[in-house]
Amino acid sequence: MGLRDDLERYREVGEARRQDLSEFIQYGDLGQSLPEEVRIPIKIVDLPEFAYDRLDQGGVGQGQGGTPDVGDPVGQPQPQPGDGDGEEGQAGEEGADHEYYEMDPEEFAQELDEELGLTLEPKGKRVIEEKEGDYTDITRTGPASTLDFEHLFKEGLKRKLAMDFDGSYVREALRVEGWGPDEVFAWAREKNMPVSRAWIVDAASEIPETERDRWASIEEMEAEVEEETPIQRIRREGLRQIPFRREDERFRYPEIVEEREKNVVVVNIRDVSGSMREKKRELVERTFTPLDWYLTGKYDNAEFVYIAHDAEAWEVEREEFFGIRSGGGTRISSAYELAKELLEEYPWSEWNRYVFAAGDSENSSNDTEERVIPLMEEIPANLHAYVETQPSGNAINATHADEVERHFKGSNDVAVAYVTGPDDVVDAIYTILSTEDNE
Incomplete structure (x- = not known):
């Protein structure tokens, strides 16, 4: 670690040891601060410096006029730079720049919040700008680029599930002995199957005469044949077509966000x-x-x-x-x-x-x-x-x-x-x- 790193570390120590905020408010010198700059006193911080022992003049080559002989009197040590009151810029004055920790009002407010447990959240009032936010609002018209395909797909899928029925199951009802299109259509309506009478008539015309008495009753057919739900059929066959309609279209547009000062x-x-x-x-x-x-x-x-x-x-x-x-x-x-x-x-x-x-x-x-x-x-x-x-x-x-x-x-x-x-x-x-x- 170099000297620069040491100095930075000591600055951090000084900031950490600045006067307690509550103590500063109660007893500190508030007059040292300005409206836009709060100056908090630092209690204890000394930056590292080199210092010489003023009484120790020993060592090779440090005597005045050469090395003294045995018995010669030793003079008083000479003043060193930084002794006494000193002059501007000499050693011992380095810590003067670290007598205060300066913070702006925003940092002061944050620290006071933490110290006192305050939760004040300012309210914005004056609108200074209106801008487009996220595309969260929905309308029925708009450019194709903003079409909400997810909404369109969901509406089409719901319609498909509502309109779909198991055609093979209905055909088996046409194989009940004595049943024709009228009986099957009435049975389908009771079971809430979305099948038309025309579809049943067409399906009945395709069933050979030899197969129209396969089941003695509708109860027997229902007991032997399992109806397949639309979901089961989609999982088995996949989704080939979805009935989209224009009334299902929705277009996204951005909400207007007011930025308040x-x-x-x-x-x-x-x-x-x-x-x-x-x-x-x-x-x-x-x-x-x-x-x-x-x-x-x-x-x-x-x-x-x-x-x-x-x-x-x-x-x-x-x-x-x-x-x-x-x-x-x-x-x-x-x-x-x-x-x-x-x-x-x-x-x-x-x-x-x-x-x-x-x-x-x-x-x-x-x-x-x-x-x-x-x-x-x-x-x-x-x-x-x-x-x-x-x-x-x-x-x-x-x-x-x-x-x-x-x-x-x-x-x-x-x-x-x-x-x-x-x-x-x-x-x-x-x-x-x-x-x-x-x-």
């Missing part, structure tokens, strides 16, 4: 009122950021809308969303009113929608029951979610999450999660992503 719009709502202090804001960021990465990785096209609110609501850019703070009061319904307005640009028939809100559950009196809950019911979405962030536990007036949870209990499109610290973040993400009904 998996589009999603995610509305992130955050309370920025005076009660939302730093720890609460950090918990919102730790919950919402992985959700953004996850949905970006799951969908072909993901767009994000960020809404900040106190008593009023306004749209903001992602860069300000997690850091902005206001000194005002709280009216959560203002954010849902704005969300409803902004979502008009993303028709429900073409876009999957997620509406995620977070705050400390403190809301103005009666706003949750009278305004927020009705607005949540009015806004069609794959999932509505509310994340309560209360590091010190529930405050006396923090009732919004409880009211929402109580109203929508058992619903498969509304999730409520409670986060009191980083340890709760992964559970909150699981609660949200596992709530949506995939049916």
